[in-house]
Amino acid sequence: MTARSQDKNSGRFFRGRNAAEKRFLAGTISPLVLYLAFWTIFPLLWGITLAFFDYSPRQTGGFLGFGEGNPFVGLQHFENMLNFSADAPLEVQQFHIGIRVTLLFAALVVPLNLLITVPLAFLIESVNGKAKGIFRTIFFLPVLAPSVGVAIMWGFIFHPQRGLLNAIIGQFTGRLVGTAWLRDSSLTVWGIPVALFAIIIAYLWQDMGYNLVIFIAALQGIPQSIKDAARIDGANWLQMFVRIIIPLLMPTILLAAILTMISAFQVFDIVQVMTEGGPDDQTQVLLLNIYSYAFRYQKMGWAAAVSIVMFLVVLSISFVQTRLLRSEWEY
């Protein structure tokens, strides 16, 4: 069945059915449609609309709260975002910081995640017997942990005075170590804040289980005959991984890269608990920025406009990733 004929059929969804069937179908589908409309489509439209108003829930407006105290401002929020001068309003400066930090975070998280999970999945898959299941479970367990709990745990590890990391370093150096990994804005590596690295470590620790499971499933789908043929041709372990496995995993890597990137753009809870965007806004990711302006400072119009920009950025990067990582391989 082609996609075109599927469309035609869905257009004739109720055609050729008797009245009782139509009532049954309408009765069973309508609640789901309403649910979807109310909880997904309506908030989406609401959010888009807010972006064109200077909307604050503290102000009284007209119909649905728009107008009067919450005036229509058109594209003003988006124009403000393009103000790169030093005297730009704080929310604009923080938006620029948020974009920069989020892009940096995603740019580091996606490759690091893939660099860890693809070889790890290959290694786990090559283990025989019960050990394979044990490894899979161990690496997937952090995914099941609540993010806030993960953030608290890593916050403890990085704590300057009571932290595990400083305690371990102190054991080796024989003196008290009080490095504030999450709070000292002067700590950087290659110009990247150490606090951001600390968050990336916590994030990867929790997140990589997802990709690991995806890659293990994909590896199991690669026909044994291809691997056998490579071995007969004299391919060693590394050649097998680089020349055979990686190209065949490319569609899965693309999917995992996009999912990881989207998830990285949506990072919030770990940052909120571990650093609250500090030190000196070095970990102020965009979603934290949106949350602060929407719910703390109640500038919902501005926050909605930033959300739209974030959506467009994610969409654009996903599109570019799809183009760049497109695979010609089929098996």
Added chain:
Amino acid sequence: MFNKFVILFVLMALMLSACGGSAQTDQPSGGEEPVTGTEAPAAAEKVTLRVWSHQNDSFNAGYEALAAEYMGLHPDVEIVFETFDYDTYIQTLQTALPAKTEADILQMFGSWVCSYAEGGNLAEMPTSAISLDDARAKLLNAPIGGYICEDKLYGVPQEFNIEYGAVLLNTAIAEEVGATNYLDDWANWDEVIEDGQKMTVVQDGVMTRAGLNFTGSDGIATMFHSLYLQYGGQYLQDGVYTVDTPEGVKTLELMMRLVDEGLVDPVLYNDEENWVGDSFFAETSAMGLVGPWAIPEYSGDYEEVAANTIYQPLPSVGSDPVFAAASGWGLTVSINSKVQEKAWDFVNFVTLDAGNAVEWNLASGTLPALKENITGTNAESLIAEFPYFEPFLGILEYGQYEGQFPDRDFVWYEVTYPTVLNFLQGNATLEETLQTIESEVQGSFQ
């Protein structure tokens, strides 16, 4: 055709659900007939007053005791309390006020009041209840300041929220290290620094106990603005915010001196790490700048430390110990309430009667907002119950309302705290810090 019907149905449902808020009915409890949002009650009808507040057991116990007393005096009134945890309360107010589904009486923090009042959500207090001049005469300057918006009164504060003026001090540590200046009250900051230095512990270059932890967000923001006032400046006048002045320079110099003299390491001690309340009661800070609410909050878990804790008044760099304060919790009435007269009557009963007001302060462990209650027998009963109130009661009259900002939390937590902390950590110059604070706070007015 059927598909079109489904789409039409969905759209109609959306429209109805979106518009439904304004027609919602108030929900009284106890099986009473509801007082609808569109009809005023008849004279003989029992009136239900809905009160919204944030969840705080001691606050709400105080409200409920006074409500029971009020209902005893007014059998035609039933008072129903609905409470929300703090974050939920803020979000509920944000959604309920535009939808007009809020309660008749709304507990508000003073610094929120004007933004809701200017949004047309709160009722102005009728002069028959109390005039603005009388309110100013009866209530302390800082708490009432939050409830006055463009010379109109929108509610009454019940407490004085204070974050500056005195510090928590661990007397056991002071005795152990021989810090004694505080015993005769500090005459100046040199004496504070001397005591603080004795109580600070640094091991291998790492500060393990801060002498004076003032680098939390409230501590930094209120100290900055309070010292600015004490040096003779006025940071907010006629909607113009100015701190890039000689007074601002002196303020930051003093704050930096506390860091340079080794009383606190602002990288290790701030809002996110070693927060002042936690740190003081964990004894990693010997002195801490935090409001009097900290003692009841922590004393249950840290009985030993609490037993050795006093509040010690800070010296002033000016002639009077003036300080900036953020109003306090109080009660307002919704503009949408159909029983405003009764609502204001209850608000008056709770807040303006000195006996009732102090009863609530005693129940909630808060400082009074009424001038009458900072001296005399009511003050004595407060000190008997909360001995650590004593140093505060003497300075409350010097409190100045921190000012009407478009968004006070933004000024405090998004601008002043991170910018001054950055300066104290050595990442910005004094001039840059003052310029940044001034321009960003002023920018928030636009």
